[in-house]
Amino acid sequence: MDSAALFAPVREPSAEARGQFAHFAVAAPAGQNGLGQLSEPGAWLAACQEVHPPRPITRPRVLIFAGDHGVNAQGVDTRPEDTSRQLAEQITSGQAPLNSLAAGAGAGVRLVDVSLAHEAWGPERVAEGSGRIDIEDGLSREQLEKALEVGSRVADEEVDSGAELLIPGSLGMAAETVAAAVAGALTRTEPVVMVGAGYGISEAMWKQRVGVIRDAMFRVHSDISQPLEVMRKISSPDIVALAAFCAQAAVRRTPVLIDGPVPALAALLADRLAPGARAWFYAAQDSGNPVETVALRDLGLSPLLDLDFDFGPGSAALLALPLLQTAGQLAREAAGTQPEPN
Known part of the structure; x- marks a missing residue:
């Protein structure tokens, strides 16, 4: 492909x-x-x-891509999906802190379930049957193609419905472990750097996570020039869909505000899939997570905020959005123009 x-x-x-x-x-x-x-x-x-x-941004949109990766943040196999489901349910019911932040910023929120095995998402269950993917197993070509199609389609749907700025987010068990392996491989960064200091985990867990990421990176060491092959071997449906979403948004000339380690990786992948896509991305903040730091550095993106703020996926971007709005408002006032009526 x-x-x-x-x-x-x-x-x-x-x-x-x-x-x-x-x-x-x-x-x-x-x-x-x-x-x-x-x-x-x-x-x-x-x-x-x-x-x-x-112009004023009158229809910003937050898109949360949900998935489950079969390993926890330490690289340990943990099967429960309850945490991901609970967070997803809070977002879809409007009860998550993210929803309050989005309402304050005038943004709509949509959850896209890419691989959670849950029957409740209805039409948003866009990749039904894709199942949970382990970092050791990778994706089949069919799963890869489906996830790419999902991400591109969601971007087209949002742009066609009038979205003027997009904020991608990630929700899923151990997404950052998978992201660390992919980002490390693409940027040729050592696994110990991608894991970081490992605050809050034991030395044994830290070593296990390094080992999981190292092994995954080794499997794709000869595929770095082929981002699709890297994603097929060590990625997951929701990360692939996020990357395709960001790439298609750039193709459709729609700005994307990046916030969080997994969206930062998705932006990095998007620029590999659609060269030049990075020009359509801006970073809300750098959380200090190695995945986000490495990806933003590779993309040449400087964050707007330095708050270490995290109330859920896309939350820092929702804080940055009013600053973008303010810059535009001041420019319009200086030019003596007023926004066109809706």
């Missing part, structure tokens, strides 16, 4: 709109510092919208 055949070429955001916003950002009245650190994200938004001043 050729990734070039899966995604159309990615077009660069508007350099002209970026330049116009950058000029506005430094033209502050005497005695003022202008937009400061909001200059770059504001210019990015203008470039993605291909207009200066940027």
Whole structure:
């Protein structure tokens, strides 16, 4: 399977709109510092919208891709799905902290169940039958193709329904263990770096997790130039779907706010699948998780926030969103324009 055949070429955001916003950002009245650190994200938004001043973001969307990976955060096989199910149920019922943050930011929330074995998700159960995937087993070609199709389709559905900015999130048992193996392989980073200091776990668990990640990375050491093969051998349906989602969003010229280790990995994979996709991504924060740090560094993305904030998938991005909105609002006021009525 050729990734070039899966995604159309990615077009660069508007350099002209970026330049116009950058000029506005430094033209502050005497005695003022202008937009400061909001200059770059504001210019990015203008470039993605291909207009200066940027328009208000009236329909941001949070997409939570749920899955279960069969191992816990230490790389130990743990079969219960209850934690993932409970969190998913809270999100779908509107009871999670994420829902309150989204409402405050004016964002809608959608949960996409890619591999949880749960009958309650109805039409959102987009990859029914894919099942739980262990890091040792990888994916079949059919599962890989299905997950890619799911992610691309969800992106198209959201953009076609009017989404103006997308915030991807991940929910699943041990997603970060799988992500650490994939990110380590793609960036040629040592397993001990990808695991990190291992706060809160025993030395034995830390060594076991390093071993799981090391073995997974070894299986794909000759496949680094083939992201689809890496994903097939050591990834999972929800991570593949997230990567395809981010890649297709870039193809559709829709900005994506990245928040969290697994979405950061998905952005890294998306840029491999659809070269140039990184121009459509902005980082909300760097949590310090090695996966997120390594992926953002590889992508050349600087985070907007430094709060170490985590109230669920996409929560830091929802805090960053009003800052983007503020940058655009100030640019519109400076230009003497008002948003068009809905």
